[in-house]
Amino acid sequence: MSVPATATHVVEPAAGPRVRRRLPRWWFAAALFAVLFALSVLEAVTGAHDLVSRGTVAATLIAVVPIMLAGLGGLWSERAGVVNIGLEGMMILGTWGAGYFGYHYGAWAGVAGAIMMGMLGGLVHAVATVTFGVDHIISGVAVNIIALGAVQYLASLTFVGLPGGGQTQSPKIPDVQTITITPVGDGLGDIADKDIFFVSQLASVAQALVTNLSLLVVIALLLLVLTWWVLWRTAFGLRLRSCGESPAAAESLGVHVLRYKFAAVLISGGLAGLGGGFLAMVASSNYRDGQTGGRGYIGLAAMIFGNWRPGGLLAGSGLFGYTETLGLRQGSESVHALLLALAVLALAAAVWQARLQQQRAAIITGVVAIGLGVLYFAIDEVPGDFTSMTPYVVTLLVLAFASQRLRMPAADGQIYRKGSAG
């Protein structure tokens, strides 16, 4: 199958000295170690002690998974060319699904219910965007409005009168199983308590991974791998992605474009719904009104930050999940420490830009770096209202710095009607 090579495709690598190199396979592990090391240094320098504690790591895992699942949902849908702003609504539906089915039929039924409710939201989005060719963003916004109204309506219909339930929350629902490997965990705990630079931090991470690890976390990570394998290593995935890159070409080769898009949006809804279910069952112990708190949008941002790739998506969710966790745990101190890290990062970026002869950008970034540094030394801790905004500010900053190097699926967000291949 030959792709028509446009002029830019041919010229670009030859003309510029910056030939795009692929990251090696192990980049993710390397990056993880580098980040851990940097955080260890930061702990040593600033005296903040909760940056890589076991509690922080465990809480981060819990915070990352819903964002990652929402992002995965976005990945499926956008790789097939359908922008999915409705992820938030599908997550909201998932939280109710987990609450209702989890309470009445047990934990795993709750998981299934969450997925099902999310798919229901996906179905609405798919019918509107794929079948009727409605603008994707409009449909997504509508899904969010409907989902919010629907769960509030359903909650007062189904949870009022149950023990501990009411208009804004469900009764307590059972949790799925957790995994604990006691001897390993205790041993790692001893090392973590000894306060050895970097080693203790590594032990904390490892300990969090073997203590009370929810099965759903494992499943979510497996789903990420599975998504990568299906989308990038199977014929089905290639066809699905071709619908997002060039639906007309795909159709001319006999791919049922609309069917693929429909399926992708349904799967997208299921994943987002599972993310919502995770919020209700693992991150908390019941459905609550407003539980998602914009995580669907953050998941979408994480996916964009991850350049529409599973690995990058995980990195993005990790960033947002981590900053969110820091804000919730001793936020004032931890976020204060992060300011210093940001200042150093911005300074490095400024130097880099100066080397690339981008004087204006370098000056702006440099001023930002100095500002952050001054702020770090001027205040002792960050007020609570600000720590809660950290993930959102980070999202904005990251997108502002990273979005120029990103490439979304070529036909993402475009409305495709059957027979357009002409």
Added chain:
Amino acid sequence: MTRARLTRLGLGIASAVLALLAAFLITSLVLLAAGDPVWDVWSQLLSWPESRNWANIINNASVLYLSGLAVAVGFRMNLFNIGVDGQYRVATFTAAVVAGEAWLPGYLNTALAIVCAMAVGAIWAGIAGALRAMRGVSEVISTIMLNFIATGLVAYLLRQVSVRAEGSNEIGTREIPEGSRIGGLPFGDYDIYGFIVIAAIVGFAFWFVLNRTRFGFDLRATGQSTTAAVASGISVKKMTIAAMMISGAIAGLVGLPILFGDAYTYGSTFQSGLGFAGIAIALLGRNHPIGIAFGALLFAYLDEQSNPLQILVGVSPDIVAITQGVIVLTVVISYELVRRYGVRLEQREVAKALASSRTDRPEEVSA
């Protein structure tokens, strides 16, 4: 009026009616599935409101109208300003502080507060516009993030400047002095917000600027075809920032009818969520100031009429939120269906005209 224009108008009305009917039908199905009394719900929702309710409906509609206009400015340029919520929050807070401090006497104070609110709203939206224009960040994501940031920021600032009312846990800004409040207009036995006059003026200005000025033409041109806009010398970056800032400036007005006509202070319980309703209303009104007015009235009507549902028929008023969301979807779907039908109608007319001309000149072969 020519026949073609009449057909277009007819199709427009038909699509709106179709959308509403579909939304009613879907809501009824939801009610049926949930086992709620369908008939009782509709007879409450569609009963004729009392004049007190009418006053409430018009008041809420004026607020929703401004929100719809703010979103519509963006839509005209293919920009999705989902951040009206955050914009009106920071703007209303600013207006409340400025008006509460009362640096100027009487209505000068009011005017200053309104200008400040518009400026703050414009700046807040302008951040998203600049990020879009300079760094290519999707305004959908950035405005949503700015909403969350606005919530935190206003909560923090409110704690810095607030005064606690006697015997209440609620904190708020200093009350606006009597002389700077905007009095109500008489409506039957009740008053409606005087701010409604300003809302109407904004609606007219919206129409005038978009349809009768060079700037409006540039804005609409950029929305319909970026390449064409660039070719005719329009700076898309400048237009993006300008459109977002105008949208934000109007968004800055959204909370003011309530502030100057009813609450007189900005507190932690100030009404939220008006921005998302604005999106739906702008879509419903097809981004036209008069259409948006109808949309705002419809939404305000549904909200007001749903209030007693819980007491009267034991159904959660949230059912109306489902209806409103469904309306957004059915509206765009029915516009699309009707548009396709209209295109086919036109094609048939053209084909007929061509066929008749071909019989006159048989030597011409169609492609």
